[in-house]
Amino acid sequence: MRKFLAAVGLSLLGLGAAQAQSPAWPQKQVTIIVPFGAGGTTDLFARIVAEQLQAKYGKPFVIENRPGAGGNIGTTAVAKAAPDGHTLLVGTVSTHAINPYLYKNLPHDAEKDFIPITGLAKLPNLLVVNPKIPAKTFAEFVEYTKQNPGKLNYGSSGAGTSQHLAAELFQLKTGAKMTHVPFRSSQDIVNGLIGGHIDLAFDNMTIAWPQAQAGTMRALAVTSPDRSPQAPEIPAVAETLTGFDATSWNGLWAPAGTPQPIVDTIAADVKVILEKPEVQKKAAEMASTPAPMTPKQFADYIQGERQKWSEVVKAVGIQLGQ
Numbered sequence: 001m002r003k004f005l006a007a008v009g010l011s012l013l014g015l016g017a018a019q020a021q022s023p024a025w026p027q028k029q030v031t032i033i034v035p036f037g038a039g040g041t042t043d044l045f046a047r048i049v050a051e052q053l054q055a056k057y058g059k060p061f062v063i064e065n066r067p068g069a070g071g072n073i074g075t076t077a078v079a080k081a082a083p084d085g086h087t088l089l090v091g092t093v094s095t096h097a098i099n100p101y102l103y104k105n106l107p108h109d110a111e112k113d114f115i116p117i118t119g120l121a122k123l124p125n126l127l128v129v130n131p132k133i134p135a136k137t138f139a140e141f142v143e144y145t146k147q148n149p150g151k152l153n154y155g156s157s158g159a160g161t162s163q164h165l166a167a168e169l170f171q172l173k174t175g176a177k178m179t180h181v182p183f184r185s186s187q188d189i190v191n192g193l194i195g196g197h198i199d200l201a202f203d204n205m206t207i208a209w210p211q212a213q214a215g216t217m218r219a220l221a222v223t224s225p226d227r228s229p230q231a232p233e234i235p236a237v238a239e240t241l242t243g244f245d246a247t248s249w250n251g252l253w254a255p256a257g258t259p260q261p262i263v264d265t266i267a268a269d270v271k272v273i274l275e276k277p278e279v280q281k282k283a284a285e286m287a288s289t290p291a292p293m294t295p296k297q298f299a300d301y302i303q304g305e306r307q308k309w310s311e312v313v314k315a316v317g318i319q320l321g322q
Contacts (some may be wrong), residue, residue, distance in 0.1 A: 025085045025262045029060040032088045035074025035095060037067045041206055041286050042250045045120045046090040048282060049252070052273040070160060070320070071095040072106060079108035083257030085266070090120065092250045093162060097305035101313040102160040103320050111306075116298040117252040118267040119291035120274070121283060124224035124247050125166050126205040127237065128217040130193050133200065138221040138240055145176035152178045155189040155198040159318060163189070165309060166202035166223050166246035168316045173241045193217050202246065205230070205287040223247060230287045245308070249291060251298055260295075267295055 030053070034046045043065065050061035066074030075095045081087035089095075100110040127138070135141035145152060156163035159182055171178060181198050183189050186207040192198045194216050201208070202223060209231055212219035221237045222228045223246035237244040252270060254263055273279055274290035283290050293301060313319075 023084075023259055023262065025265060026057055026059045028086055029062060030086050030088065031062050031064050032090055033064050033066055033074045033078050034090050035066055035068075035071035036092075038065050041121070041123055041204070041248075041288060042090055042092055044282075044286060045250060045288070048279055049090075049120065049270055049273055052276075052279075053269060056269065070099055070103070070158070072099060072103065072108075075099075075110070076106075076108045078253065078255055079113035081255050083255040083259075085254060085258050085262035087255065088117070088266070089114070089253040090250055091253055093248055093305060093309070094160070096251075096253070096302055098160060098162075098165065098309045098313065100306070101310040102318060105321070113256050114253040115256055115258050115263055116295055116302055117254055117263050118270045118295065119249060119251040119293040119298050119301065120270070121286075121288040122224065122247050122249045122291045123286070123288045124205050124222040124228050124236075125162060125202040126208040126212070126219055126231075126234070127170075127200065127202050127221045127223065128193065128208045128212055128219050129200040130196060130198070131215075131218055132196070133218070135220065136218075138235060138237065141220050142174055142176070142240065145174065145178065149177040150179065152176075152199045153181050153197075154178050155181050155183050155192050155201040155203070157185050157189060158182050160313075160320060162246065162248045163202050163204070165312055165316075169244065169246050169312050170202070170237070170241075172312065172315055173244060190217075204248070209287055228287065229289065230284060249305075251291075251293075251302075263295055267293075267298075 032046050032050050034043050036042055046063050050063050054061040071094050078087055078089035096110045135144045154167045186204045189201045189203050190211055211217050219234050221235050223237055225238050225245045227236050271292040274292045
């Protein structure tokens with residue numbers, strides 16, 4: 001009996017020690033920084049997660065938009081925040097897989113200053129062309145670009161954006177030569193296409209697909225590895241160019257040093273949120289696919305993306321000042 005009680009006592013002591021090592025979270029308001037303006041896909045996913053977490057824990061989860069410098073301003077703010085789980089970042093392929101190679105002298109290290117928590121969503125870009133372009137399929141378009149080197153203009157929402165680098169990856173894969181025309185936003189790209197100022201774009205699917213459905217532009221392919229559930233009739237670029245993947249994505253990070261139990265708790269909570277039918281429905285409305293991952297899976301995914309985009313940035317020879 002004494003041995004049994006001693007064993008129970010040791011078990012309870014072990015449990016108590018484990019609990020002591022797992023800090024309670026959240027203890028106060030949690031600020032989720034979005035390093036882009038309000039209203040975009042990344043911002044909307046951040047708000048979905050914040051709303052659901054606030055409902056679960058009864059603590060304020062506040063979205064703070066800090067746009068500027070391609071997402072670097074808000075990203076740096078989180079890198080310098082206290083690593084206690086009360087300041088989080090909703091970043092993107094740009095902030096953590098492109099900007100580290102695109103910008104010189106960043107005030108943060110995208111790898112060392114953060115702990116990946118989980119993916120949130122993936123969003124393909126959509127190759128759309130002005131209706132005057134004779135190509136009716138992606139294969140025809142590839143051939144058309146080769147027959148017209150240097151004659152086609154493509155739009156993006158700025159140097160180093162996913163639209164820009166998707167087009168650069170396309171040129172690297174095919175040998176096509178096209179001219180880059182940067183705009184301020186996806187809506188400006190749409191206006192440029194409709195007005196005939198540019199010939200094509202690898203634009204945000206949320207913006208471009210409704211326009212293609214309306215007939216103001218022609219959709220030829222999505223940049224994700226597989227077809228989009230929102231437009232299954234549109235082929236993936238990878239069906240013609242093996243291995244092509246220029247998917248936009250976003251995810252959740254904490255400052256380096258945040259206790260792993262907190263990171264694991266948040267990842268598990270977000271997984272539950274992203275699997276809810278109502279959240280899946282909202283994602284579909286944004287032409288996005290929820291992408292929950294474990295912290296390890298997310299870290300591995302980011303590494304693969306860094307390798308791909310670092311090679312593209314180097315091949316193109318782009319570099320921007322901070």
